[in-house]
Amino acid sequence: MKPKNQRLVLLVVALVAVVGAVLLAMSAMRDQAAFFYAPADVERRGLPLDRAVRIGGMVRGGSIRRHPDGVTIDFVVGDETESTIPVRFTGITPDLFQENSGVVAEGRFQPDGSFVATEILAKHDENYMPPQLGPQGQHKTESLE
Amino acid sequence: MIAEGGLAALWLAASLSLLQLFLGAAALRPGGEGLLRVVRPLAVAQGVLAAIAFLALIWLFLRTDLSVQLVAANSHSAKPWLYKFAGAWGNHEGSMLLWITVLAVAGGAVALLERRLRQDTLIATLAAQAAIGLGFYAFLLFASNPFTRLSPVPVEGNGLNPLLQDPGLAFHPPTLYFGYVGISVAFSFAVGALITRDVGPAFARAMRPWVLGAWIFLTLGITAGSYWAYYELGWGGWWFWDPVENASLMPWLAATALLHSVTVLATRDGLRAWTVMLAVVAFSMSMIGTFLVRSGILTSVHAFAVDPRRGAFILILLLLYIGGALALFGLRVGTVKEGSRFDFVSREGALVVNNLLLSAILGVVFVGTLYPLAVEAVTGEKLSVGPPYFNAAAGPIALVLVAVMGVGALLRWRSDRLKALAQRLAVPILVTAAALLLVVLLVPGIRILPLLGLVLAAGVGVASLAPLWKRNLRRTPLFIWGMVVAHFGIAVTLAGMASEAAFTKETLVAASPGQIMRVGPFSVRFESVEPVAGPNWTAIEARLTASRGGGRPVALAPQARMFSTPPTPTSEAAIATVWDGQLYVAIGEPDAQGRWQLRLWWKPFVTLIWLGGGLVALGGLLALIGRLRRKSPQPRLQEALA
Numbered sequence: 001m002k003p004k005n006q007r008l009v010l011l012v013v014a015l016v017a018v019v020g021a022v023l024l025a026m027s028a029m030r031d032q033a034a035f036f037y038a039p040a041d042v043e044r045r046g047l048p049l050d051r052a053v054r055i056g057g058m059v060r061g062g063s064i065r066r067h068p069d070g071v072t073i074d075f076v077v078g079d080e081t082e083s084t085i086p087v088r089f090t091g092i093t094p095d096l097f098q099e100n101s102g103v104v105a106e107g108r109f110q111p112d113g114s115f116v117a118t119e120i121l122a123k124h125d126e127n128y129m130p131p132q133l134g135p136q137g138q139h140k141t142e143s144l145e
Numbered sequence: 146m147i148a149e150g151g152l153a154a155l156w157l158a159a160s161l162s163l164l165q166l167f168l169g170a171a172a173l174r175p176g177g178e179g180l181l182r183v184v185r186p187l188a189v190a191q192g193v194l195a196a197i198a199f200l201a202l203i204w205l206f207l208r209t210d211l212s213v214q215l216v217a218a219n220s221h222s223a224k225p226w227l228y229k230f231a232g233a234w235g236n237h238e239g240s241m242l243l244w245i246t247v248l249a250v251a252g253g254a255v256a257l258l259e260r261r262l263r264q265d266t267l268i269a270t271l272a273a274q275a276a277i278g279l280g281f282y283a284f285l286l287f288a289s290n291p292f293t294r295l296s297p298v299p300v301e302g303n304g305l306n307p308l309l310q311d312p313g314l315a316f317h318p319p320t321l322y323f324g325y326v327g328i329s330v331a332f333s334f335a336v337g338a339l340i341t342r343d344v345g346p347a348f349a350r351a352m353r354p355w356v357l358g359a360w361i362f363l364t365l366g367i368t369a370g371s372y373w374a375y376y377e378l379g380w381g382g383w384w385f386w387d388p389v390e391n392a393s394l395m396p397w398l399a400a401t402a403l404l405h406s407v408t409v410l411a412t413r414d415g416l417r418a419w420t421v422m423l424a425v426v427a428f429s430m431s432m433i434g435t436f437l438v439r440s441g442i443l444t445s446v447h448a449f450a451v452d453p454r455r456g457a458f459i460l461i462l463l464l465l466y467i468g469g470a471l472a473l474f475g476l477r478v479g480t481v482k483e484g485s486r487f488d489f490v491s492r493e494g495a496l497v498v499n500n501l502l503l504s505a506i507l508g509v510v511f512v513g514t515l516y517p518l519a520v521e522a523v524t525g526e527k528l529s530v531g532p533p534y535f536n537a538a539a540g541p542i543a544l545v546l547v548a549v550m551g552v553g554a555l556l557r558w559r560s561d562r563l564k565a566l567a568q569r570l571a572v573p574i575l576v577t578a579a580a581l582l583l584v585v586l587l588v589p590g591i592r593i594l595p596l597l598g599l600v601l602a603a604g605v606g607v608a609s610l611a612p613l614w615k616r617n618l619r620r621t622p623l624f625i626w627g628m629v630v631a632h633f634g635i636a637v638t639l640a641g642m643a644s645e646a647a648f649t650k651e652t653l654v655a656a657s658p659g660q661i662m663r664v665g666p667f668s669v670r671f672e673s674v675e676p677v678a679g680p681n682w683t684a685i686e687a688r689l690t691a692s693r694g695g696g697r698p699v700a701l702a703p704q705a706r707m708f709s710t711p712p713t714p715t716s717e718a719a720i721a722t723v724w725d726g727q728l729y730v731a732i733g734e735p736d737a738q739g740r741w742q743l744r745l746w747w748k749p750f751v752t753l754i755w756l757g758g759g760l761v762a763l764g765g766l767l768a769l770i771g772r773l774r775r776k777s778p779q780p781r782l783q784e785a786l787a
Contacts, residue, residue, distance in 0.1 A: 013497075013498070013501065014501055017501040017502065017504075017505050018501075018504075018505065018508075020505070021505035021506075021508055021509060021538075021542060022508070024509070024537075024538045024541065024542070025508070025509045025512050025513070025538045027537075028533075028534045028535075028537040028538035029512070029513070029516070029530065029534055029538075035529075036529060052533070054529055066736055066737075069655065070654070070655020070736050070738075070740050070742060071653050071654065071655050071733075071742055090653065091653060091744070092653070092731060092733035092734075092742050092744050093733070093734070095705075095713075095714040095715055095716055096713075096714065106531070
């Protein structure tokens, strides 16, 4: 093969690889990026029924209810507005999941507006607030500062 | 006094690195040759001083000197000594001090040990190293001083985040930092070679051990971090595509590409400009990794504290270094002469494909990690990109990459014939076909990615051993062994991942003591619940015994722990390892009827994931030893050993 041709072949291969990767990434991103909804967003943006999303907010006080099977719970996620989302989750909740504290859950909305969570994201320590929760959940810096 | 001594050592080291930068630059000018001899000792002294500062910090933590703010905020006198020791870098300031110490010591080691590089290239390398160090010294001294005193002195410290109270902490961050910093040394070599227009095989051979070393540490760090998350977080997963994990994966991908292209440059004098470019990219990735983890832009166990000034500082450093390196590359790439040519069907050709695919995966991970941050910064819209994206986008490319890996190692340098290759590949292809048939017949309904993973793992596992066929094993050079072991390790890891994805069985129940549960082939009896206590925690411990078929029963004791300082609940999973997998049990909450939530997993061959990672690192180590021994000045001794 002539040197000139060789460069061309390499270039074409490189281009194909890069374009392929970009297409793959874009299609995956369109289908799979989980958008984040706070309770107020549901009214504003409508129910996203076609994809998995994340929701976040505060677990309403007194809202956690256990099912007789011992591993399924219902609870209500609220934010600073009046809006709420009823959530159902089957599994072991993270160590710091409790009423009146922040939560982020991943799953799907149902047509009736409720949310079935496949996963409740853990908090790493008692100061932790999901970054998406914004000002009311500001991360505490070291308490000595 | 010790804190002040440490701070003084840090300031001195910073001034020396400034001196090293200026003298190095002056020495490269015409007429500056007289300064050449000064720069090496400077680099060594800087390394020693940084090490002294770091030892001072460790000493303060071991003594729990609460008059130092960092100790008071992150330690506690009642902690086991290992966590006092490791706690020195289990926080923002300490970990940055560790970063700079490793960097300075590595610079000293280059100055002491490097003898093959042209003198002026070495000096330029050390100057580049000093420039990197200087930014981080400034960051430490102005934005995160670890030695700040506290007044009044508190009675007791705050304690360490319980999740970090694990032997893994003692090794995980230093391992990754060795990797990041090793890459920065490789980057400095690339900058040095660009400045003195010395890009060629000699430069590649000088850079290669550092790339290899950094790559070994990154591999170990990622493997250990994955296992740590697996058993400590209690979620049963081994990789979450968390931005922090990606921050260590991206430099690894770039370093892997660099490792292969630097071999082409060192042995065949090809891919000159590309190798330099990769060194720049790899360093950029480790800087971005440091930025993601240390700026507090992500909230996770790794973001010790959030301070926007620090994030801005690291971001500016990042832009300066990457921008500077790219500008230098753009200016000087024209002077890099074209290397020697090769056919497309050749070892070089396969390595080019390897590099392209690794870069493509790197791009996918990079986009997925940074896109949500960028979108949020620009539009304020919040979205998260999770495992579905990464698996769908990076998985197929990674499978192609592994397949190319199996083929590439069997190609000859310069040029090869497809027919000859097909003969060499006959056995691996047969094995692949047999594996495909077996899996499809035995596991109907298996998903496509795990299926391809299992089949490829079998074929590539055999293909990776093929370079040893027809060789005298005792005379095979060590670096060939290294390649074979590392490639085999990749196949082993792939087998573990595919098996975990395809065959994991999960049971979730609320059980009372005495109840018997089934998970996979095991029957598990829930014996009892007991309170237990440790040095700084109390816990509820469930006792379970698992047995398979009539086999010997295995005891499992998952705990729900409550740490006292700071008061934090954590879950300690219980893991029983048998030859063909792991049984994994986590305990949840009790309910009103006295039942406990239990989550049980049977994960066949999951251990192969980390075993493979270990093999990959071992392969790197063998290659490193082989390369270092090969050029050692005692050929006789080497012959005697061989």
